[in-house]
Amino acid sequence: MDLDLPEELKLMKTQLRRFVDSELIPIELSSYDGPELKPEVRAKLEAKTKEMGYWNISTPVEYGGLGLGLMARVVIWEELGRTVAVPIRKTSLFGPEVSPILYHLTDEQKADYLLPVISGEKDTCFALTEPDAGSDPAAIKTTAVRDGDHYVINGYKRFITNANNADFIQLMASTDRSKGARGITTFLVDVKTPGVTLVRSQTMMMDDAPYEIAFDNVRVPVSKRVGNEGEGFRLAQDWINTGRVRHGARGLGVIQRCLEMATTYAKQRVTFGQRLSERQAVQWMLVDSYIELQQLRYLVYNAAWKHERGEDIRHEAFMAKMLGDKLSFLAADRCMQIHGGIAFAKELPIEKFWRDQRSMMVTEGPEEVLRMSLARHVLDQFAA
Ligand SMILES: Cc1cc2nc3c(=O)[nH]c(=O)nc-3n(C[C@H](O)[C@H](O)[C@H](O)COP(=O)(O)OP(=O)(O)OC[C@H]3O[C@@H](n4cnc5c(N)ncnc54)[C@H](O)[C@@H]3O)c2cc1C
Numbered sequence: 001m002d003l004d005l006p007e008e009l010k011l012m013k014t015q016l017r018r019f020v021d022s023e024l025i026p027i028e029l030s031s032y033d034g035p036e037l038k039p040e041v042r043a044k045l046e047a048k049t050k051e052m053g054y055w056n057i058s059t060p061v062e063y064g065g066l067g068l069g070l071m072a073r074v075v076i077w078e079e080l081g082r083t084v085a086v087p088i089r090k091t092s093l094f095g096p097e098v099s100p101i102l103y104h105l106t107d108e109q110k111a112d113y114l115l116p117v118i119s120g121e122k123d124t125c126f127a128l129t130e131p132d133a134g135s136d137p138a139a140i141k142t143t144a145v146r147d148g149d150h151y152v153i154n155g156y157k158r159f160i161t162n163a164n165n166a167d168f169i170q171l172m173a174s175t176d177r178s179k180g181a182r183g184i185t186t187f188l189v190d191v192k193t194p195g196v197t198l199v200r201s202q203t204m205m206m207d208d209a210p211y212e213i214a215f216d217n218v219r220v221p222v223s224k225r226v227g228n229e230g231e232g233f234r235l236a237q238d239w240i241n242t243g244r245v246r247h248g249a250r251g252l253g254v255i256q257r258c259l260e261m262a263t264t265y266a267k268q269r270v271t272f273g274q275r276l277s278e279r280q281a282v283q284w285m286l287v288d289s290y291i292e293l294q295q296l297r298y299l300v301y302n303a304a305w306k307h308e309r310g311e312d313i314r315h316e317a318f319m320a321k322m323l324g325d326k327l328s329f330l331a332a333d334r335c336m337q338i339h340g341g342i343a344f345a346k347e348l349p350i351e352k353f354w355r356d357q358r359s360m361m362v363t364e365g366p367e368e369v370l371r372m373s374l375a376r377h378v379l380d381q382f383a384a
Contacts, residue, residue, distance in 0.1 A: 003301065009075050015052060016079035023048060028085035028349055035209040036087060045086075045093045056095035059118055060103070065095070070242055070304040074249040078300075081253020081328075082260075084352040088250070088360070089161045089208055096120050100239045101170055101186060104227055113168060113188055125166040127157040127213060134159075135369045137172070137233070138180035142215060144173040144187060151175075151187065151225070153195075153218040163198055163211035166191055171215075175229040184232035188224045195219070206352075206359045240364075241317040242307070247360055248300040248320030251328035254353055255293045258328075258335035261350065262286060265339055276338060285334040292327040299323060315377050318370040326367065329357040 005013065023045060024031075031041045049055060058073060059065020068076075076094065080086065086093060095118075102114040102124075116122035133139035142155020153173055163169070169189045176183030189196060195218035201209040227235050263286060266277040276282045303316035332353040336343040343350045361367060 003298070005071075005075070009072055012072065013075050013079060016076060017082075019048070019052065020079050020082050024080075024083040024085040028083050028352075029347065031085045032087070032207060035203070035207050036090065042093070046095075049093050049095075054094045056118065059095065059098055063114075063118055065118070070245060070307040071301070073242075074245065074300055074304045077246050077249035078252040078256075081250035082257040083253075084349045084356065087208065088206065088356045089363075096123070099124070099126060099170060099236075100242075101126075101226060101235055104235045105188075106223075108223070109188065109226070116167075122167040123162065123165045124168050124170060125160050125162040125211075126170045126172075127160045127163070128172040129159045130156060131158050135366055137184065140172065140174055140184065141177075142171070142173045143177065144175050144185060144220070146175070146222075147219075149222050150219045151222065153187065153189070153215045153220055155215045156212065157215070158212045159202075159210040160213055161208065161210045163191075163213055164201065164209075169196070169213070170226075172232050173215075179230060181233050182230050185229045186226040186232045186235060187220050188226065189215075189218065189220055193218055193220065204359065206355045208359075237314075241313050243364055244317035244321035245300060245303045245307070245313070247364065248296060248303070248324030250360075251324030251357075252293065252296055252300060254328035254357055255289055255296065255331040258331040258350075258353060259286065259289050259293070261348075262289070262335040262338045269340075282338055285338060289327075289331040289334055292323075292330070296320075296323055296327055315374060318365075318374050321365060322367050322370045322374075325357060325360040329354070329361060332357050 027041065031037055033039070037045075054066070054076070056065035057068045057076065059067065061067040098114070098117050102110070102117060105114055113122065113124075117124055128137055128140070130140050130142060132141060140155070142153065142157065144151040144153045153171070155173060157171075160169075168191060171187045171189045172184050173187060174183050175185045191198075195216040197214045197216070199212040199214050201211045203209045226232075263277070266282050266286065267275060269276045299316065300320045303313045303320045306316060307313045332350065336350050336354055339348070339350060342348065345351075
């Protein structure tokens with residue numbers, strides 16, 4: 001793999017670096033309204049990204065988007081990772097985020113769901129997690145039972161991001177519990193369907209406020225099923241993989257910014273008659289983050305490069321996510337340590353980076369679960 005970015009991506013990186021430095025970092029401590037971006041802030045930033053020509057970045061060209069590959073998106077996620085101005089689970093300032101599941105829809109379904117999401121007329125959320133099943137999706141209890149030309153859905157979902165803004169839910173339900181994950185099917189469920197209730201939201205330490213949703217005898221026409229029964233995970237696989245690479249790419253930006261803040265502070269702050277930057281204990285913390293940044297960069301860009309070549313990146317994605325979240329949390333933690341007491345002040349972004357990155361280590365797959373899957377690969381690949 002050529003680690004030098006192509007010219008057009010270098011240009012994009014420079015433009016985005018400027019955008020983050022001039023438009024996002026200056027507002028990063030005042031951009032939120034509860035768990036979301038202030039509407040006027042979002043409108044202003046989106047006008048800017050449109051003006052820069054970065055709109056509908058991942059939407060395929062045939063649907064009017066830029067159809068950027070994973071490499072370009074990694075560049076964007078990395079640069080955005082340098083700021084806490086934008087909520088981590090609804091980060092896109094570059095047009096609606098379209099889950100690739102929606103590209104698997106029938107033409108009729110695309111007209112009702114995909115196209116309105118691309119145009120911004122409809123919003124959506126993804127609902128898999130339940131009180132008794134998070135990392136282990138095979139354990140979900142929400143069922144969809146066929147009844148003539150409908151399915152009857154019963155169950156309870158929790159931690160669902162953006163449910164309050166969603167017009168429809170991409171719902172994962174079991175059509176055959178005896179098959180575990182292979183019995184899971186995706187449905188498009190309009191939020192206003194009788195029996196769907198947004199029960200409550202929970203405010204999290206990172207400022208997110210995901211929702212619990214109850215499904216009580218919800219009747220959904222068969223025409224709202226995505227693909228065939230049991231294909232839920234197969235159709236979501238590429239999304240899951242690229243989502244994991246996204247964690248890694250964001251981690252790069254976080255480490256970079258934490259190094260910027262920690263080195264600057266270490267050069268200024270004097271204790272016991274000497275600058276912190278002259279102390280080996282502090283230098284080694286900085287050097288550790290620097291080495292980890294280089295390691296992570298290779299993992300993340302290698303995953304993106306392979307994806308663009310059409311290769312299976314499942315294992316690369318596991319590693320990018322696991323290390324991206326862990327190393328960026330460590331970088332934020334070291335940045336916090338070097339700053340001492342002032343690190344905890346809400347006047348600096350350090351504590352927000354720390355809270356955000358800690359949560360990333362659990363959501364979309366905790367390290368232990370990723371290691372469990374990776375172990376199968378290692379045992380297959382290296383055993384004699
Ligand atoms: C802010 C936020 C937003 C979210 N948004 C969404 C959303 O939009 N849609 C959605 O469907 N879900 C969402 N989630 C759910 C999230 O993906 C889950 O929390 C995550 O998958 C972990 O599941 P869990 O919380 O049930 O933990 P569990 O599965 O109960 O695991 C708890 C802990 O046990 C350990 N563990 C688990 N399995 C193993 C194992 N095999 N070996 C060793 N240790 C293990 C891990 O350390 C793990 O952290 C969100 C969560 C949060 C906090």
